[in-house]
Amino acid sequence: MLPLVTAVAEFFVVIAVSLAAVLLNTIDARGFLASATVGFAVVYGGGFQWFVIVAVFFILGVAFTLYKYGYKRKLGGAQGKGGARNWPHILANGGVASMAAVWNFFFPGPVVTAVFLGAISAAAADTAATELGLLSHGMPRLITNPSKTVPPGTSGGVSPLGFVGAAFASLVIGALAIPLGILADPYLLIPVALVGGVFGAVVDSLIGAVVQRKGYCVVCLKPTEALKHCGERTRATKGSPFVENNAVNVLATVAGAAASTALLLAVYAV
Template sequence: MFSYLSYLAALIASLVLAIYAFTKRELTETGTVAAIMAGATVFAFGGWVWFALMFFFFVSSSAFTHYKEKAKKKVAREFDKGGVRDFWQVAANGLAPAGCALLYALNPSPAFFAAFAAAVAAVNADTWATELGVLAESKPRLLTTLRRVPKGTSGAVSSLGLGVALGGSLFVALSAASLAWLNNYFAPLLAASPLAQLFPVQPAAGLAFVLVVTVAGVTGSLVDSILGALVQRMHWCPKCRKLTEREVHTCGTRTEFRQGLRWVDNDVVNFLSAVAAAATAVGLTAAL
């Protein structure tokens, strides 16, 4: 089913888009390398539909990162990284989807297509909720203690953030179903030509698929919030008397390790939430 032509297309598409994102300052040098690796893997083993879904995630997330950028800067952001995505940020979002594409190449089960879409849905939901939830009027609550905490705190959720996470998940689920339908509608027309290699038939993705991917994506973003509150590494700025993810605070003061696990940063939490979403999708697909 797969061929050198599709591998070549995978490499070219990933190179072009990642380098374009680099020139637009959406990615660092190492972030560009990670994006090429994740993009090419997903395209080569899943097909253009899978690649397009990652592309939708990347474009919408970048757009929301820049949306009301000035208003967001006023909310003192305690995240340890900014808008230009580095290697580990890209890997945190791309590793689980790429893993699902590899599993699908070994065993083309519809469950792995749903798992892939759910992993993308989870990271999309989390990015949208982070970028837009910060703009909410009221202070968010920690999912673990339900206490109100400052905006931008890892593990905190607001009703706006939850609504946006649901929207972000549904967006990916509907995009995946539409792209798969489009591909499967036109693929037979090309069956006799060499181009057919570029349009591998995708698993049928109907209402059950949309439901599974949306629910699994939201589950992943809840796992993200719970892990963010329970185990994510947090530091303390002695000068501002504030919790932060940063090792050097926005005020310039070196911070002290305060809570969580030292090896768990935001990237680890994002990766684990994508894995949780993929596993949930496999489970739900088997159950339905």
């Protein structure tokens, strides 16, 4: 196809996928803008193969969120609005991958591909770990102090099921990347995705346990990690006031990108 025809076709694919996400109630209007921005950066910077990976990450996230949604809702750990993601959440999960795509536009190569794959795997792994972890039968344990159990949904809480979810989601991303051929060495894709995903999820839990803002609602007095509850700003009691869930997600995708890149460089160095 002519480059212009391809570019126009890709434009409409990004719009169509983002619009489908709105119609399926998984994102709102601002989420549409955020999702289209990430989509354009990825499709024009990384290519259609990269976009397919981001789209599958998004579908995986929705699937994990809606899986036993009613049960998670009762636990109080479910994402609000039928699992709909808002724009800061989309940018927090897709920001590092988008920047990698912009970088790839100017300087393509295996290193930036590993950065992208690690960031997406970490985002996918963290979503899967959080959503599957909520279904765990035993109480999650604090990653910094495993003898202590915490309520499901608490940042920094980990469970075997959550770990399986993290590994599974990054495996899916790595396996999907093989037929898409985003690296000249396809045998590296699964290990690179797996390392980035699992490391990102672990870093997410560590930051969640140690630095993340925790507090309580001034209206209903329930403990919460959200900035707002019952329509009022919550009061912080622990952690850094600036590090809420989206900031943790950004740091986790950076960690995943770094781990994947380190593995790729280590293999190339041998």
